[in-house]
Amino acid sequence: xxxxxxxxxxxxxxxxxxxxxxxxxxxxxxxxxxxxxxxxxxxxxxxxxxxxxxxxxxxxxxxxxxxxxxxxxxxxxxxxxxxxxxxxxxxxxxxxxxxxxxxxxxxxxxxxxxxxxxxxxxxxxxx
Numbered sequence: 001x002x003x004x005x006x007x008x009x010x011x012x013x014x015x016x017x018x019x020x021x022x023x024x025x026x027x028x029x030x031x032x033x034x035x036x037x038x039x040x041x042x043x044x045x046x047x048x049x050x051x052x053x054x055x056x057x058x059x060x061x062x063x064x065x066x067x068x069x070x071x072x073x074x075x076x077x078x079x080x081x082x083x084x085x086x087x088x089x090x091x092x093x094x095x096x097x098x099x100x101x102x103x104x105x106x107x108x109x110x111x112x113x114x115x116x117x118x119x120x121x122x123x124x125x126x127x
Contacts, residue, residue, distance in 0.1 A: 029094040030101030033060045037105045049113065053106035060098040064090060 037056040040047065047055075066072055067090040076083035087094075 026093070026097050026100075029060075029091075029097035033057065033098040033101035034105055036060055037102050041109070049106045049109035052109065053102045056102050057098050060102075061095060063087065064094055064098070067091075 033056060036059050037052060040052045040055050040059075044052070063072070063086060067087050072082075072086035073088045076086055076088040
């Protein structure tokens, strides 16, 4: 999970450095949601994909809607890290892009979980 989160962080900063505009903005929202998903899985490794995805999206939406208050903006002015974690300005489009970053991970998590489940042992036929 740590490597996955680091990969998403690297991708987000690479896109931010190489591009400007909507792709940079939307990919940043989706990748930040993907990072939150990996953190949820890291904290609760046995959580099912749907609750993990729901928790990640809910957290992202909470942070986004908190930006309607002056607190995240004030904290972001004082700290680069706070700006990365909290943002500074509400954007309704980000609300729609958070699930875009989480849904593919939920699907992959579900697929991996389903493929690693061992099939039930067949009972031998009685003679």
